[in-house]
Amino acid sequence: MAEPLLTIEGLTKTFHVAKSASGNTKLKALDGISLTVGRGETLGLVGESGCGKSTLARTLMMLETPDEGTVSFEGTNPFGLRGKELLGWRRRVQMVFQDPFASLNARMSAGDIIAEPWATHRSLYPTSRERDARVRELLHMVGLRPSDARKSPQEFSGGQRQRIGIARALALNPDVIILDEPVSALDLSVQAQVLNLLNELQRELGVSYIFISHDLTVVRHVADRVAVMYLGRIIETGQTEEVFDHPRHPYTAALMSASPKLDVSGAKRDRIVLKGELPSPLDPPSGCRFRTRCWQAQDICAKVSPEPQVITAPDGRRHSAECHFPLDSLKGLTGAAASAL
């Protein structure tokens, strides 16, 4: 594994909200998140809406302050930085947003949008000649024409807009780009273009990606490692193929099973259709958070929160899952699933 660029330990974030049905006012959006991201690596962040993916992204962007836990970026804690040092750190983590129609200012030209970060980070490209040259270079890097700099966002298609969003994120030469559902608003044929671009840029620039997506097929294509989130916790993490092909946590298995597959061979596959929906994060279940929807929940699951268990596959690949009864093989999984249906 690449040397960790970013290390997160025990990150917890609680929001205070209006009273819920049970009188609870604390919403634990992140509950002890630990992660590492290596240099030039892509970490896929998978989970359903409300699981805390976006809160995690916002915390890493320092848009939220965590209650507990540490973030270490090459050994420094960004939350302890002030002034110039903080500005320097902000330059290194950038973000691409989901909706290319909402994330670009319609009153600015594409060139101005890409150049706007330099208004804050003045030292990067101090002269307007340098800035213009860099805008043209960035447009070229994301597959747009230099003349596109003068156009306004409305003149571009969704895919082209997302390219502008990527160029803006690249403007500060960041080390990490957080991609929050970067292709989910795009049509399939355009989605492939943008995924190709992201892969190409990573190879050229060595930038790390935190790739948030609900589309498991896409995550599998881009992510070296993957972390599956459920109600504010990372319930399973490891090397992408290892997690996807041999899920240990029942939720990961259910997620894999629920996502439609492009397979027209006609082979029937065992489907796990989970009962119910995501419990409210205001009133998470006791013990294991997944137990209310889990088909193999036992008494202990309601009482004791499972600790992450590191599982080593026969070929030496390791990954960890937070489950009292981790699925031990694909065979075991289909057996369990069959009895659940």
Added chain:
Amino acid sequence: MKTAAEQAPATAAAHAGTSAAQAKAHDVVLQVQDLAVDIRTHRGTIRAVNSVAFEARAGETLALLGESGCGKSMTAKALAGIMDPVCDLADGQIVLNGTDLAALTPKERLKFAGPELGIVFQDALTALNPVYTVGTQLGEAFRIHRGLNAKQARLEAIDLMKRVGIPEPESRVNSYPHQFSGGMRQRILIAMAVALNPSLLIADEPTTALDVTVQAQIMQLLRTLREEGQMAVILITHDLAVVAEEADSVAVMYAGNVVESGPVAEVFADPRHPYTKGLLESVPVHLERGAELNSIPGSPPELHDIPPGCVYQSRCPMVQAICRAERPALRPVTPPVSGAGAADGAGLTPAQDSRAITPISAEGRPVRAAACHFSEEISNG
């Protein structure tokens, strides 16, 4: 409320003037031919849907597959007769159980909305009225079409909520839409669409706004309801994997035209239109991580600027002079060499309407068709 449920198909049939109370499996329920929809804009009239033809069969799912702006939702709205005021049905027949809906007045069509044809929209929160309880909204169909009073309609609503798997319907019938989760709201919308046991259900991107685990539940519900009522389902989606898993046949749309149609397994295994082929290759499966995806260059043409000739010419890797001059019609393509597809069709009953002359159907089963001058070459690689 069993008695009312049993009456339902009979009532529906009476409205539509058909003899059969329940369609038999694989009967053609809906036949669409030459459908064309125009939109009046300040830049002139544009054709959003152009000579679209397909069939929907009882107990089967037909997928309308396409990217945003391809006209799939417009087609659905034209079928349901709920187009925006700026849209006109320019041409075509929409034959539902023997009645051409396109020839009816809007008032006459109202009789079909509900008993014969139901529609499920993508965004359940905007499709439901926020100021009425779900019970009122679910019961509306029974009050209007069956003349039930509010009390009876409420009982029907509770029954429906049970049918679509909403827990504790007796207490939740008086709740408002915002008090339900996204998945539950979609269930309510589906319940409204199937309330009067229609023979055709149109589902317009029913799960796009939902999480995958909930999507799986909703798809399972739609399958169950389809089996129970032998409904023909038209599933509108942009998701190839959903089509592969849920649909029997597929019509691929591009820039307002059906460019390819046929049984899903055959179309996806051996696409005969370069667009279908390009879409299938854009899905990141069976690839090394980070490997180049075979994306389709460019983007779809603007509807007011569709060139003469093939609609796909600007993005097609194998475009020739003829493609720029002449628009290829949707015509049958030769079946694949293997007999796998033929075996599937053996059990099907022939269509009762032998006048079916669309290229979509022959001898009672959907055939492969593509709108490409070089569909044979694509098959050969």
